[in-house]
Amino acid sequence: MTVVNLTKLTAEPGKQVIVVEREFEAPRELVFEAFTDAELFVQWMGPRDLTMDLQQFEARDGGAWRYVSKAPNGGEFAFCGVFHEVSAPERIIQTFEFLGMPTRGHVTLETAIFEALPGDRTRVKMESVFRSVEDRDGMLQSNMEQGMNESFQRLVELLATLRAKE
Amino acid sequence: MTVVNLTKLTAEPGKQVIVVEREFEAPRELVFEAFTDAELFVQWMGPRDLTMDLQQFEARDGGAWRYVSKAPNGGEFAFCGVFHEVSAPERIIQTFEFLGMPTRGHVTLETAIFEALPGDRTRVKMESVFRSVEDRDGMLQSNMEQGMNESFQRLVELLATLRAKE
Numbered sequence: 001m002t003v004v005n006l007t008k009l010t011a012e013p014g015k016q017v018i019v020v021e022r023e024f025e026a027p028r029e030l031v032f033e034a035f036t037d038a039e040l041f042v043q044w045m046g047p048r049d050l051t052m053d054l055q056q057f058e059a060r061d062g063g064a065w066r067y068v069s070k071a072p073n074g075g076e077f078a079f080c081g082v083f084h085e086v087s088a089p090e091r092i093i094q095t096f097e098f099l100g101m102p103t104r105g106h107v108t109l110e111t112a113i114f115e116a117l118p119g120d121r122t123r124v125k126m127e128s129v130f131r132s133v134e135d136r137d138g139m140l141q142s143n144m145e146q147g148m149n150e151s152f153q154r155l156v157e158l159l160a161t162l163r164a165k166e
Numbered sequence: 167m168t169v170v171n172l173t174k175l176t177a178e179p180g181k182q183v184i185v186v187e188r189e190f191e192a193p194r195e196l197v198f199e200a201f202t203d204a205e206l207f208v209q210w211m212g213p214r215d216l217t218m219d220l221q222q223f224e225a226r227d228g229g230a231w232r233y234v235s236k237a238p239n240g241g242e243f244a245f246c247g248v249f250h251e252v253s254a255p256e257r258i259i260q261t262f263e264f265l266g267m268p269t270r271g272h273v274t275l276e277t278a279i280f281e282a283l284p285g286d287r288t289r290v291k292m293e294s295v296f297r298s299v300e301d302r303d304g305m306l307q308s309n310m311e312q313g314m315n316e317s318f319q320r321l322v323e324l325l326a327t328l329r330a331k332e
Binding site: 015016017056061062064080081082083084085087091093095097104105107108109111127129130131 | 181182183222227228230246247248249250251253257259261263270271273274275277293295296297
């Protein structure tokens with residue numbers, strides 16, 4: 001049986017939500033760990049050619065996080081947020097902001113749901129709620145999908161490596 | 167000149183946002199303080215006949231908050247969230263969750279903008295972004311507006327008392 005893991009992105013016109021769904025060939029506990037363990041997180045989040053500087057990562061209820069992605073040409077992209085809820089192994093709710101926007105305040109509310117599937121597989125559903133339709137559409141028009149797919153590909157490889165070690 | 171401070175609530179059909187605007191007879195710094203100083207916050211937030219137990223209130227970027235409103239009959243209503251951004255005296259962005267729902271996860275992203283008006287007055291614009299239209303409409307159908315107006319009335323009284331002491 002061949003399982004093809006496509007990423008499904010849903011963004012209804014006029015709404016302020018993006019939903020991304022993706023299945024992974026790894027048990028739910030392991031996928032959840034990749035999202036919440038600092039040592040694993042830095043191995044897949046962000047583009048390959050950028051250096052990830054994870055400055056804060058308190059993956060628990062009420063914790064804060066912050067990282068800076070550094071490009072070879074010296075460019076820096078900073079992101080920050082707070083964890084509202086981290087309930088292993090099923091749900092993470094947090095805020096997210098890219099600090100490189102012209103003004104602050106373009107914050108999103110991000111919910112990730114981890115669903116166990118038969119055969120030690122996992123479906124992750126990631127919902128981003130924006131403050132406005134304009135913010136949502138701006139994100140869709142950016143390079144978001146490409147960056148996301150590169151991160152997911154890195155995560156797939158990391159999960160395979162971790163499972164090979166088990 | 168008589169200034170009538172009405173509360174304006176906007177909730178467009180089919181959207182997942184509630185916007186509440188209200189003007190106060192106090193300078194912006196003082197109004198902002200009432201939202202972020204624990205000693206002041208407990209004096210106006212929530213209904214008069216409930217006791218406010220503010221268990222955590224880290225009103226700064228990355229801080230967490232939690233309080234329990236206690237009714238005379240023993241009923242308790244718990245709320246929690248995290249502060250994404252606290253920029254005095256102009257903006258607060260935080261999450262909000264009522265922990266008395268049948269399931270967790272009904273979180274909102276709350277943005278409060280404090281605008282200085284002539285004559286030492288202040289306009290506060292509070293935007294609540296819900297995860298879904300259903301969540302938003304459920305909040306509208308609850309007793310939200312009455313509870314909010316009672317809190318605002320208490321805030322008006324508190325601000326008048328503070329200004330009288332100046």
